[in-house]
Amino acid sequence: MRTVLTLSLLLLGHTALAETPNSATEQGLPRLQSLWEEASDSRNWQAVAGLGIGYAPEIMGGEVYKATALPSFDLSHRSGFFLGSSKGLGWSYAANPDWQAAIFIGMSPGRKEKTKLTDKQTFKGMGEIKAAAQAGLLLSYSLQDLNLSLQATTGLDSKNRGQQITLGADYTVYSSAQFALMINGALTASSSDYQQRWYGVSAAQARKSGFKAYQAGSGLTQGSVGVTAIVPLSNSLRWVNAVSYNQLLGDAADSPLVKEKGSAALMSALQYTW
Numbered sequence: 278m279r280t281v282l283t284l285s286l287l288l289l290g291h292t293a294l295a296e297t298p299n300s301a302t303e304q305g306l307p308r309l310q311s312l313w314e315e316a317s318d319s320r321n322w323q324a325v326a327g328l329g330i331g332y333a334p335e336i337m338g339g340e341v342y343k344a345t346a347l348p349s350f351d352l353s354h355r356s357g358f359f360l361g362s363s364k365g366l367g368w369s370y371a372a373n374p375d376w377q378a379a380i381f382i383g384m385s386p387g388r389k390e391k392t393k394l395t396d397k398q399t400f401k402g403m404g405e406i407k408a409a410a411q412a413g414l415l416l417s418y419s420l421q422d423l424n425l426s427l428q429a430t431t432g433l434d435s436k437n438r439g440q441q442i443t444l445g446a447d448y449t450v451y452s453s454a455q456f457a458l459m460i461n462g463a464l465t466a467s468s469s470d471y472q473q474r475w476y477g478v479s480a481a482q483a484r485k486s487g488f489k490a491y492q493a494g495s496g497l498t499q500g501s502v503g504v505t506a507i508v509p510l511s512n513s514l515r516w517v518n519a520v521s522y523n524q525l526l527g528d529a530a531d532s533p534l535v536k537e538k539g540s541a542a543l544m545s546a547l548q549y550t551w
Contacts, residue, residue: 329546441473
């Protein structure tokens, strides 16, 4: 079951965790090669479409929660090639059933000045953070019901300069033909360029926005824990539900752009595989 589920568990990245590559329900990568027979019934191609709803802060550190539609589509090939909304364009290689590596190119998220930090406060005067291409490397190791992962990303343009490293783990507490339950967590560290872009306030931005000038350094950015429940409705259709708690850390948590250091996120989605 884990093989075809992970792609849909990245849906929360569209809401509260928009500026970070990880969430508590995001860990691991489908073992597209070594477990392909189980996941795709020997087909060369596999497609996964999802549609759901998420409820989370409009931006990490903000007080305003909102509901967001969460569509997704991912296409993968037996060779390891994958393309879609979860990780972008990339290729994965499984050395054996337990170890897997992947490289990918995707888009980093952005932030608009009109994004709400509180009911009365936006990022007006801070300038927009524009989406741009980024490259990533992911290593994954599975030991029975435990999956460990390490993901590193780097921006490919001055619009999204900076690097991040995320350590993640998910553990399958219970799994049957009718129900599966997983607990998961992640810890993310970021470079000073990344931290300053999202959580820093330059002197020029301070004059325009009214936020206090702030220099954000490298270090831990965020920790997350969560629970994911999956209910298979048929051989192809699954109902995925997730809840996570996300805590900003270090210089990110101390930023004047942060009103709430901790936040929750909910997600419910239907996923169809063929």
